Amino acid sequence: MSQLKFKSNAIYGAGLGLRASHYQEVLSSKPNIPWFELLADNYMSDGGLPIERAHKIRQNYPITLHCVGMSLGSCDPLNINYLTRLKALSEKLEPAYISDHLAWASIDGQYTHDLLPLPYNAHTLDHMCERISKVQEFLGRTILIENPSSYLTFEESDMTEWDFISQMAKISGCELLVDINNIYVSSINHKFDPLHYVASLPAEKVKELHLAGFTKMDNYLLDTHSEKVHPPVWQLYRAAIKQFGATPTLIEWDSDVPDFATLHQEALTAERHMWALSQ
Amino acid sequence: MNLKKWQQDFYQGIFHPSQNNIQLACQGINTTGNLSASQRLDIYRDSILGGITDGLSGVFPVCENLVGSQYFSHMLTDFLKQNPSYSPDLGNYGALLPNYIAQFKPAKDLVYLPEVAKLEWLWHKAFNASDVHNNNAAIYTLEQLASITENEQGRIQFVLQPSIQLMQSDYPIHLIWEMNQDNYDGQKQVDLNEGEVNLLIFRAPDYSMHINPLNKDEFIFYQALQAGLIFLDIAKLTFTAPIETLLAPAIQSGLIIGFNIA
Numbered sequence A: 001m002s003q004l005k006f007k008s009n010a011i012y013g014a015g016l017g018l019r020a021s022h023y024q025e026v027l028s029s030k031p032n033i034p035w036f037e038l039l040a041d042n043y044m045s046d047g048g049l050p051i052e053r054a055h056k057i058r059q060n061y062p063i064t065l066h067c068v069g070m071s072l073g074s075c076d077p078l079n080i081n082y083l084t085r086l087k088a089l090s091e092k093l094e095p096a097y098i099s100d101h102l103a104w105a106s107i108d109g110q111y112t113h114d115l116l117p118l119p120y121n122a123h124t125l126d127h128m129c130e131r132i133s134k135v136q137e138f139l140g141r142t143i144l145i146e147n148p149s150s151y152l153t154f155e156e157s158d159m160t161e162w163d164f165i166s167q168m169a170k171i172s173g174c175e176l177l178v179d180i181n182n183i184y185v186s187s188i189n190h191k192f193d194p195l196h197y198v199a200s201l202p203a204e205k206v207k208e209l210h211l212a213g214f215t216k217m218d219n220y221l222l223d224t225h226s227e228k229v230h231p232p233v234w235q236l237y238r239a240a241i242k243q244f245g246a247t248p249t250l251i252e253w254d255s256d257v258p259d260f261a262t263l264h265q266e267a268l269t270a271e272r273h274m275w276a277l278s279q
Numbered sequence B: 001m002n003l004k005k006w007q008q009d010f011y012q013g014i015f016h017p018s019q020n021n022i023q024l025a026c027q028g029i030n031t032t033g034n035l036s037a038s039q040r041l042d043i044y045r046d047s048i049l050g051g052i053t054d055g056l057s058g059v060f061p062v063c064e065n066l067v068g069s070q071y072f073s074h075m076l077t078d079f080l081k082q083n084p085s086y087s088p089d090l091g092n093y094g095a096l097l098p099n100y101i102a103q104f105k106p107a108k109d110l111v112y113l114p115e116v117a118k119l120e121w122l123w124h125k126a127f128n129a130s131d132v133h134n135n136n137a138a139i140y141t142l143e144q145l146a147s148i149t150e151n152e153q154g155r156i157q158f159v160l161q162p163s164i165q166l167m168q169s170d171y172p173i174h175l176i177w178e179m180n181q182d183n184y185d186g187q188k189q190v191d192l193n194e195g196e197v198n199l200l201i202f203r204a205p206d207y208s209m210h211i212n213p214l215n216k217d218e219f220i221f222y223q224a225l226q227a228g229l230i231f232l233d234i235a236k237l238t239f240t241a242p243i244e245t246l247l248a249p250a251i252q253s254g255l256i257i258g259f260n261i262a
């Protein structure tokens, strides 16, 4: 079995999203980061350097696999080819968690490569739960579902996002990846109380948190993952830690990626909050 | 609201934003605060098209460099509309871009641009090709060549390592490619009339990437191998040099990884 060559796959503390521009530094200086998140979709090809590097990283760190391609909210059939590749990758890398989003990404086989919103009602709840269950059965494990950031709402939504997510976790047995920045961004865009959102989630289901920086536009906040975590998001994070306890937290930074030291600083800040508030 | 129908309408409203399509996509979307439903759709359109464009810049960085990033995204506008992405892996998108660029009239003066795009696509395929150690295309290893009987020899089908890509161009696109890499400090001019080039693109076992010019003999030889020709038929092709001088280096360099008997 391959388990022996890996460190334990349990994660704690603040991890970082692995970015191509940081591989070299991570592999040569082996920084003291508790875990890395790999975007599974970047490691789905047949072979090559990225996959080799993922294995090297995994020999030194626990990892999680984060996905954007399951398209769980889509009305298309599940993409079995994608899930098969994901399963193979997960058997090789033994991630602590596998996650994807409360969103859809494709229709009629055509992919937008984005995370698109869903109306929150009983019909969508059935649809999501059925598909999450199928994926969990296929992968032979529980997955985490992340709350999206969004820019529109539907006339046909008759539940709040937090109610929807809480019920989804209860019915499908999935666990939760709570993106604190996404809650904040959506709370400004759709005018709800982000503290109430956090307080309404089932704490025992929350296994991982995300933090990131948004960009302020004229009339709304855009979830760009291109800046430092903003002060109100840190504030909401502190509330989340108080409620959920010390939950593994990831700093996401996907565009205008800074040097590794800056990224690491953000993770250390998260850990300071985490350890101070979770006693 | 039927969810499937709305997802289809939304897709159309993003990629084919006629007034009618936008209206359909906006049905059932709340207009609240400072943004109308169609402005909300615009936010998603920018995000989706921007994301796919970023993906393509990652695969075609030299093309982007040659025309500038603004022109590059302008050039892609219709490409994205006409060519849906059928895989959740954005890395599988872009195979059709070289042909599209060749038909793109405003860029027709950049005669070498479609060829550079093709080279970048093949480089991308080689970069992500399966690893030799995971490849079972060859039944026999090269060590087993020694035990092949004389009557089997002609039926040998050599197997190339999986990352190998071949292309021909009327222009010295490998030099254009090289000049557009970071840290390049060689000559600054390329003579477009230098004549055609034959290129072998591959990923070595140490994951380094290579674009090697081939002479005509070598190109015909590798093309024949890639087409799966048996050795007897390859030997019938016209080469200026003896075929052994083509085969030996291909084996020594690891470009041939094994063989089958047809």
Ligand SMILES: [Fe+2]
Binding pocket: A146, A179, A210, A252
């Ligand atoms: Fe996130």
